[in-house]
Structures are given as C-alpha cells and as structure tokens.
Amino acid sequence: MFYGAVVWDPWLIVGQIVCLQCLYYLTLGVFLSILVGFRVSRMSLIYFFDYSTLTASTITGWCAIASFILSALAGASYMLHLVERAKKCLDFSATLYIIHLFICIIYGGWPSSITWWIVNGTGLAVMALLGEWLCIRRELRDIPTPRFRSSV
Template sequence: MFYGAAAWDPWLIVAQIVCLQCLYYLSLGLFLSILVGPRVSKMSLVYFFDFATVTASAATGWCVIASIFLSSIAGAGVLVYLVERASKCFDFSATLYIIHLFICLLYGGWPSSVTWWVVNITGLAVMALLSECLCMKRESRDIPVGRYRSNV
C-alpha cells in the first residue's frame, strides 16, 4: 500500500506507524466492545490502557486477554498490506507495542502485573511472526503474466 521506490522516507514510516497504531486500537476497541462490553456496565479507556484489567483471575480479564490476542492477529493482517515486507514486520510490531507501553505508562503507571507483560509480549510475538509468515507467502506468489503478448 505505502511501499515506494525510495529506500528511506521518514514521512512514509511515520505515516505507516500512525496508521498501524490507529487500526490496532480500532480493532482492539471492536473486540473489547464485543467481548467485554456485555460483561461491564460502562466501557472506558481502562480496558485499553490499565494493566489491572489484564488478569487471569476474572472472566472479564480473560475477555480483555482474548481481545488483545485477536487484535494482534488483526494487526498482522494489517501489516501485510501496510508494510508489505517481511523484513519490516518485527520492527513495526515492536514499535506498536512500545508506543502502547508508553501510553499505558502515562495512563496508569508502570505495569506491575506479570500477566500484562506475558500477554503483551505474546501478542507482539504473534503479530510479528504471523505478519512475517503472511508477507513471505505474499512475496513468493507468482507474478501473473498475460496469456496473450502484444506484438511490440
């Protein structure tokens, strides 16, 4: 989608990061509203950015964990079209989760929950590995050649 001929284009990279971050939070919001929304009285940013909601001791926490994993799978699909190169998938995935960590730091302080760290590092690994696999599959497709050649 955004892949161009220039090897180094910082504005392109920033645009890709912003698009990826926005689409990740859109998918996370969708999955949270589907899985967590019916279980709570009011949805808020707490489920996005507070480490205390990512817990394995409550059913709502498991729904938050499932939403994070589903968003990382959706993010892998987005990376295939946004980045288009398997060699860049880990970089963009790590950037997404580092920005997410900084937003969580600003929102609720340092995530002291081991569950939060395990879930987010696993989400990073799922997003990076799945997007690399999908990009390599896409890059190795045959280039379609027309059945009829022009007489040039």
C-alpha cells in the same frame, strides 16, 4: 499499498506507524466492546491502558486478554497491507507495542502485572510472526505474465 520508492522516506514510515497504531486500537476497541462490553456496566479507557484489567482471575479479565490477542491477529493482517515487507514486520510490531507501553505508563503507571507482560509479549510475537508469514506468502507468489503466441 505504501511500498514503492527505494529511497528512505521517514514520512512514509511515520504514516505507516500511525495507521497501524490507529487500526490496532480501533480493532481492540471493537473486540473489547464485544467481549468485555456485555460484562461491565460502563466501558472506559481503563480496559485499553490499565495493566490491572488484564487478569486471569476473572472472566472479564479473560475476555480482555482475548481481545488483546485477537487484535494482534488482526494487526498482522494490517501489516500485510500497510508494511508489505516481511523483514519490516518485527520493527513495526515492536514499535506498536513500545508506543502502547508508553501510553500505559502515562495512563496507569509502570505495568507491574506479570499477566500484562505475558499478554503483550505474546501479542508482539503473534503480530510479528504472523505478519512475516503473511508477507512472505505474498512476496513468494508467482508474477503473472501474459502469454503471447507468435503467429510465425
């Protein structure tokens, strides 16, 4: 979709990052609404950005963890369509999670929960590796060429 010109285009890169970040949070919101929304009386941004909600000691925490991992899986497929290059998947995944870390620091302070770091590190690895694998599969597909028969 966005892959094209050989020239370095910073606006394209910023656009890809913004699109990927928005799609990630949209997907996270859907998964949180489905998995956590039925367990709590009121959904809020605390489930997105507060490190204390990612805990393995409650069912709601496990549902939030599952939402983050499922969003990372979906993020890999978004990278297949937005980034389209296997060698850029790690860069875009790391950028997404670094931006998420900064937003979490602004929202709720430095994440001091080991569970938060494990979940986000796993999400980063899943998104980068699966995104690379999907992009490599697309890059290695045969290029269809029309077969013309000569009438000579």
